[in-house]
Amino acid sequence: MDDDIQHRLDTIAPLIVDGSPHAVALGFRIDRLTPGKAAMSAPYSEALIGDPETGTLHGGVITALLDHVCGMAAFGGLGAKDTPATLDLRIDYMRPARPGQDIHAEAECLKSHGLVAFVRATAHDGDIDDPVAIAQAAFMITRASKAAQERAMKAMRGEHPL
């Protein structure tokens, strides 16, 4: 069962960033993906600074990274077949990220049953025991319509805009 899921995760892994324009825009990388667990990172970029005085990355980068990595853990936790949508996302910002440091995030699906998955994640800038932020989120499976899927595949091949 887990082997099947792992196989589907491996197949879809290249699309997890490349298939999401916002993840591409923020330069996300996928580090690890196993059933119910995911690790991703966001490289430091001056174009994504939130406070010019301190040079720290904007909280939005961490929000998006945590949402994305939680979504991936939920996707694997729910069997790696359907796209999960975020129901809610709660983030505690423990401390500012250090300027110049990449952000790493690790997520774990705590429980999933059919339609809903509960996920917890940690974001850090080098030491996971000294996190920048922690998150807890709930996801629900959505089934995109066939027409919407075909439209999206065409858009991703550059055949027509979304």
Added chain:
Amino acid sequence: MSRALLDTLMTAPYVARFGVRLEVKGTELTGVLPFDNDLVGNPLIPALHGGAVGAFLEIVASGSLLLSQPLQKLPKPIDVAIDYLRPARAQDVYARAIVARSGRRVANVRAEAWQGRTDAPVATLHGHFLITPESSDPAPVQR
């Protein structure tokens, strides 16, 4: 209001990168997140990335805090809870925030984002922000 800090908030590279605008009319602030393909999280639906919508709500919450009173520094988020009510479609997003309570150190803010209709919000945010009001006592001396 903290006009200079509002400018700092809006000219931050991340905020400028995604084209967020704050429209101020008197004491009321409306945030605008113009649609951009770089905001799309899931092209299958297509829906905007939850992180992009969450970040936008956070910016509008900070902007509303800066508009409501003079602060010495940009508000720093302590925690945020975002509820996603509907997929945010490939269109502009708008948001407004209410400062529920503003103390000497911490402010409690609620924000709501919508697209077509204000009565059909796509996401809401509830968060606490660390603030430094100009009138507050100086920070305790570090020893």
